[in-house]
Amino acid sequence: MILQERGLSVTIQKLDPYINVDPGTLNPYEHGECYVTEDGAETDLDLGHYERFLGRPTSQANNVTTGRIYQFVINKERRGDYLGKTVQIIPHITDEIKRRIMLLGQKNKFDVVLTEIGGTVGDMESLPYIEAVRQIKFELGATNTLFVHLTLVPYLSATGELKTKPTQHSVKVLLENGIQPDILVLRAEKHLNRDIRKKVALFCNVDYDAVIESVDVSTIYEVPLLMQKEKLDEIAIRKLGLNDTKTPDLGPWTEVVNRLKNPEKKIQIGLVGKYVELADSYKSIMESLSHAGATYKCEVKINCIHSEDITMDSTSELLGEQDGIIVAPGFGDRGVEGKILACNYARTENIPFLGICLGMQCAVIEFARSVLGYPKAHSTEMYHKTPHPIIDLMEEQKGISEKGGTMRLGAYPCVIKEGTKVHEAYNKKFIKERHRHRYEFNNDYLKEYEKNGFIASGINPDSKLVEIMEMKDHPWFVGVQFHPEYSSTVMKPHPLFIHFVKASMDISAAKPEMQAKKV
């Protein structure tokens, strides 16, 4: 982000050493949320951070896994492309890794491609990646490549000491693999003093000023400001010979960070999901709420509520205090009845509501059961033989049996109905949003919904799929089939999150205990 502010075009890529072809088939408990790019790649959640920081879309090419590399090489081998040669990790796998790194720079002509290798130095599975980048430096030369090594400096509170041994050891392992880091970034709980920096520089063969501290901060968005203070960008451009860049202006970014750190109001949002034990499962939703909160200098406290805990008896206890309710995306029937109850509570108690993907589907099912008089209404995903398939498998999904990469993925257009709450939020008619689902709203029922005040305010112009449903007589009740959380960035918070937060602030302000809730 700092390099981008210097006028360079930058992209960030993640190399994941696991064997899955992509993280789409992974349970969120494994590595957190699955992020989706505009061009429909199911990726590691780090790509969400890359987009939130850079404010630019990433693509299929920005996430590479060992599974994808091997799949590609094995397919080539089956086609006979290796002309009878023995196919090996070196050079065939490493060449394919190199090709994927270089491709990103060549195709889009970025000035800088930042490639993050996941895992830890010394992991058996990351060895081919380390070897590939070693070769890249050899081939491109020292001024075209830069190794930044991130290490942890533990703090021993009993003796009040910061320990540099793990850093020395991991650099040693890197050296064994032929890599001399150019810059070290040291993660630490406490500031590093001159002596520690000198010691690390001497033992690790790194310039003194290239030993950078990365101390814990209250918001991840403060990190670039600290990195700039540590002159990480200056050192990087000096080493890469990119000296004629402009001075970066981090003023607007600093302003957002200040808003985040100095809130004047506070609201509580209940986030209802079934993967709540792991906060990373809903990373993009949480970040989107914080971007929107910053707009109003409002702290958004997120209360994660397990959908399996929501029963008829516990709804008001679990949801009664919330100023707004989000029902999260998800798959399968575990916890779905709790989500439906949460939708019912938000609708009947006039609490601002945002239903995302499965969350929207639950709101629609709830309405069919409570208002349209179809008590057995459901999605065919959960109840195959429901007499009222309000949510049904998309036509194009019907012949599909493979699970990986076969959902409706990526950005699709949507036309917004004027005079609706979502039109007020977006302030435009044509939008594009990212999707990740197999099921859809069953249009056979649309007329009945609209007659009863739950209207389709966004429709896909080509397929006529319902993309957005919103409640007429309600302060703010919106369900979206897409994922707005994937496209909210620090400098451009998503309009739906902004309006949802605003509606929740209004509800909070109207509550009698408002004064007591001021920060």
Ligand code: GLN
């Ligand atoms: N399981 C639902 C579907 O496939 C919703 C998916 C989601 O919430 N991302 O349509």
